[in-house]
Amino acid sequence: MTAETGSGAEPRRGSTGAEPPGVRTGSGAEPRRGSTGAEPPGVAIELREVCRDFRRRRTSLTQPAPVVRAVKDVTATIGRGERFGIVGESGSGKSTLLRLLCGLDQPTSGELLVEGRPIHDQPARRLGWLRQRLQLVFQDPMSSLDPRMRVRDIVAEPLVAQGRHEGNRERVVELLERVGLSADVADRYPHQFSGGQRQRISVARALAPGPDILVADEPVSALDVSVRAQVLNLIDEVVEAFGLTLVFVSHDLSVVRHVCDRVAVMQRGELVEVAPTEQLFAAPEHPYTRSLLAAVPDLHQALAGRTAQDLAAGVARRGPEPGGTA
Amino acid sequence: MTARPVETEAVADEHAVLSVDNLSVGARHTPLLHDVSFTIGRGERVGLIGESGSGKSLTALAVMGLLPEGLQASGDVRLSARTPARRNLLGVGEREMARVRGDGMSMVFQEPMTALNPTMRVGDQVAEVMLLHRTQPSRAAARRRVVELLEKVDLPDPAHLARSYPHELSGGQRQRVVLAIALANDPALLICDEPTTALDVTVQATVLDLVVRGVEARHAAMLFITHDLGVVATVCERVLVMYGGRIVEAGPVQEVFADPRHRYTQGLIGASDLTGAEGRRGRAALPTIPGSVPPAGRFPEGCVFRTRCAHATQRCETLPPWVPRGPHPAGETAYGHACVHPAGGGTT
Known part of the structure; x- marks a missing residue:
């Protein structure tokens, strides 16, 4: 097994086939930067x-x-x-x-x-x-x-x-x-x-x-x-x-x-x-996404003056809460 | 720290609903809370993080007189509710405490499922607290009041809902019932111990709103315990930061969160702030507080945070004195910190 921490061994590409279990384990794949871009x-x-x-x-x-x-x-x-x-x-x-x-x-x-x-x-x-x-x-x-x-x-x-x-x-x-x-x-x-x-x-x-x-x-x-x-x-x-x-x-x-x-x-x-x-x-x-986002208590926004009432108002706009939260 | 008690006592007589002075709690050989002092005034909402x-x-339980067996509390806890109590609540017996609990002060717990009795209809549970404290003249009057209270916490069809059992309700609905129970006798002090931790964000938003509205309507004092800084900033005006059984920093939410002095507060804010001030922070590593909270009784002497603090020096081995940061109507314990090399501000 190869050393773990080093940037390492084989670049992993689209091989979906079966590989022997021992080969890849332990080898760090090359670090990938900015996963969004590439x-x-x-x-x-x-x-x-x-x-x-x-x-x-x-x-x-x-x-x-x-x-x-x-x-x-x-x-x-x-x-x-x-x-x-x-x-x-x-x-x-x-x-x-x-x-x-x-x-x-x-x-x-x-x-x-x-x-x-x-x-x-x-x-x-x-x-x-x-x-x-x-x-x-x-x-x-x-x-x-x-x-x-x-x-x-x-x-x-x-x-x-x-x-x-x-x-x-x-x-x-x-x-x-x-x-x-x-x-x-x-x-x-x-x-x-x-x-x-x-x-x-x-x-x-x-x-x-x-x-x-x-x-x-x-x-x-x-x-x-x-x-x-x-x-x-x-x-x-x-x-x-x-x-x-x-x-x-x-x-x-x-x-x-x-x-x-x-x-x-x-x-x-x-x-x-x-x-x-x-x-x-x-x-x-989506309106649901909006109400979900509106309900998140955020430190910065709270310091800027957003109160619990504002949070609740963002949720209320969606209408009644769906049953079963437990 | 030596100058503290005098100051708080003076304020306590004025408008404080709860004044806690040098509260220490410990098991036989393990001290758990050290010299916790704070006051909460009428209509004030204070967060404890x-x-x-x-x-x-533990602070909340000590105030409520609900400490588990084997723990002793010392210090001074005074509550001025219906009667301006001159007694130290730590000294009174269980019978007396039972009279205060649910009347002068009440508590909302984290787990609404365990806080409610599964074998009793929720309406009866709300009525029970009023009948026990004789705040309603009759069963019928209490029942009418129950419907009113359940309506106040935005429960749909309260008359019908009062007849259901806890398991028939959702988590958010249960927490509303617990809140209705806590507010039934118009307490002067409401203690909330992580009331929304078990709830979804949207439900949390509505419950927080109800808590704030309920407390405001009664002009009651509130002690709000949570580890979510966003929630504290939303709900409270003032905040107490606790670590290792000591209050290490206190002050108005705005000042403490925007410009923390104690290194622990600074670390907490850094670690919990995932977004950064202007939207996304990008995928930089989050600042963390190294290590983890030591088990009870294993906190270091002197500054409790020094084993995890990057700035700790030899001076931290002695207990840092309380440094008031500015005048505050609730006394100098309400606004200040206990750190010998404070962050921010450029001042010491």
Whole structure:
């Protein structure tokens, strides 16, 4: 395995075919500058009219169970190396969409392709390659790390799951150092770390199989502001260094604005607006996007005199709040 | 720090609703809060910010007399509500405290699901607080008032909603019910402990608006705890910055956020400001505060922030004195900082 930190080895191009798992791991791809400008060719994730229905509990003996369409005709393309944000309120279908993207759930209809390969109709046992290409960082670092496993085993688990047992020890140390932890933390347990450090461990675990796509589900919403900045910097750093495609889900618009190149706004299962970040924030087109932006309490605007009443007024213009925020 | 108590006492008698003086809280061998002093006047909205583990919620719990078992509080907490209380609330018994809680002062908690009783209709829960404190003459009168209160917090069809159970409501609706309970007896002091952290932004906006309107209508004092600086700046007039169980900086929101003095405040603002003053900051690395909040009782002696501060020197090993920044009607604890090498302004 090559040394991690050096700018490195092979430039990663559109090879979607199977590569031996050991080759890429550990080698930092060449740092990519200004991901907006030089969009690398190729598509990382493609969604075609993806729908996901859930059946609710039957309410009547004579009628069929009511159906909730959690994700409705979502069509989107996420380019290779892009930083794609998904925002929406709770209940908007963000998490369902994310589960579909990661192959943890199957769509009711529609097609879903990751690096050109379909994942919507594959059983989990045929998605081994996806687990290597696409990795996840979850919201709550408390519950996404097994409290009974040592950090060493947590970080190595994606490798073990793919049948790699050789050289994991060195790889773990390399990864931990990459995310700003020292090598001696490998023997500790998750409870010995603070929230920010746990999230670093999660990032290290996600990087272990050398993925192309990093999916982050609200990775900073459980963290304090100062730690949030550290973790955002870390994600930015690894995405840059390894040339990853980032799918970043958050309910916090200011975080998404900071992190992403392009943002999709989700409401009631639909993507109501997809636009480059600056365009979306400067000139939101959809009324829902507008009300969402109006509701964000911002330090600078508040100091300029925006009150809680103004925030609420921006929301009220949209009309009554949709049911179910819990 | 030595000059503080005298000043606050004088103000406390004037118009202060809550005056906290040298409040310290600790477990057996672990001190958790040190010499926390502040006053909140009638109609004043004060924010309390800091990272988790800095002692914000503990301050609120100590004021409410809700400290968990095993923690002792010392100092002086006075509330002048219906009666201009001359008693130190830390000294009175649970029976007395129960009479003050929900009447003279009340609290809105972070988790609306756990704050409400799942087995009781929400209307009854709002009525309960009025019946317990005998602020409504009868059950029927209380019920009428409940509908009124629920209407005030913008809940649709309040008469019908009063008969529903908490699980039937959304997060935002539940938090409105909690707010209605807190405001039912027109408290002189409302303490909000991260009331909107669990809510979506749009719901947060409406709840914040309701909180401010409710407090303004009663001309009540408010202590608003949050870690979201944008929320504090929107809701409050004055802010207290807390770290390691001490108030390290205080002052009007405008001054503190635009021109922070304490290095901790400066770091917090830098780390939370994702957009920058003129829209987007670009993808430069965010300024961070190195390290993380030490666990309770492991804060350093002297300046509590010095282990994470880039400017720390030997002088920081002794406790920095409180430096008033200017005159403030609520006394010198209301506007100043405790840092020996302050940021900004060019002055010391």
